[in-house]
């Protein structure tokens with residue numbers, strides 16, 4: 533009889549957009565990475581039985597539940613993955629940590645800094661590992677940028693110029709879905725997408741020192757959302773309701789290292805679909821990443837001879853590039869969903885080796901501290917120390 537392999541058994545709460553991305557990652561990860569542990573997809577949870585049972589079959593789960601407490605009560609489940617909207621993160625994540633589970637949580641971890649702190653405290657008290665889905669760190673080109681910075685290829689860092697631009701609610705008739713309601717989402721573009729560029733800023737330049745920012749709402753009334761009919765949309769009703777979150781978030785930042793940055797996140801950049809781009813300038817060179825061309829990293833080496841100065845385009849698809857060797861031969865590109873596979877591969881490997889996954893709940897809390905500082909700066913009009 534062979535030795536049975538160690539297994540990490542997962543229960544997933546929420547099965548729509550992120551639920552689908554995470555399910556795909558759990559399903560695929562062992563097919564591309566040689567992991568020290570198998571991932572078992574035991575239970576998916578949602579409140580609507582017909583929909584969650586269909587999702588279980590389609591996404592590859594052994595079974596389903598309609599109450600998350602059943603998932604927490606299952607002694608076989610090691611990991612509880614919180615992929616619901618922000619208003620239920622605190623309740624589910626705190627209960628999961630108290631039940632002794634490993635907590636994987638979507639970003640931002642809470643709707644408020646208070647929620648995030650409670651989740652962080654419960655996870656730390658539970659003494660189990662955690663992971664937070666800031667997946668863009670795991671794009672090979674971003675991981676390459678991190679490597680190059682650590683190797684000193686850019687020298688001292690001066691600037692980050694980060695934008696995350698979308699346009700999916702630019703139509704004033706787009707309905708009031710949960711993402712536009714403060715009680716459900718906590719904030720708008722700010723927590724949803726500025727949180728991602730904050731994570732990239734922290735990952736690549738280190739901790740924030742202080743921020744000053746502006747949150748703005750262009751369209752203050754929208755048709756109420758009828759029946760949800762796809763993951764971001766809904767049929768519009770004829771009644772209207774108030775938009776209680778920001779449509780756009782802009783801020784300036786100083787980093788503890790002395791670097792400075794600008795951050796802009798909006799859902800009103802007409803024509804931009806998921807334009808998550810940063811440029812970092814250092815004394816020895818510059819790098820540019822854009823999610824819409826996510827397999828590429830632009831690199832300007834200021835130490836090249838002046839007659840060949842210019843940005844070069846690195847295809848981060850070579851076996852020597854981070855993550856790339858787990859997939860295809862050089863030039864055979866990967867996509868959005870692979871960032872989640874890479875994140876899960878790293879988290880499972882860390883857990884199997886008794887290490888803390890990265891990013892984890894502390895990154896979630898530190899991210900939320902920056903989000904909160906920008907919100908306070910918007911209210912007070914001044915600089916806020918992070």
Ligand SMILES: NC(=O)c1ccc[n+]([C@@H]2O[C@H](COP(=O)([O-])OP(=O)(O)OC[C@H]3O[C@@H](n4cnc5c(N)ncnc54)[C@H](O)[C@@H]3O)[C@@H](O)[C@H]2O)c1
Nearest residue numbers: 546547548549550551578615616617618620638639665763
């Ligand atoms: N990492 C990323 O890039 C990324 C992208 C999108 C969303 N998110 C985050 O993921 C989370 C979920 O967003 P989404 O886009 O998947 O939302 P969604 O609306 O597509 O799906 C939410 C799911 O949660 C379920 N749900 C809601 N309340 C529940 C409860 N109390 N118990 C059980 N199930 C419940 C819904 O039925 C649905 O299945 C949010 O925190 C969001 O900010 C992260």
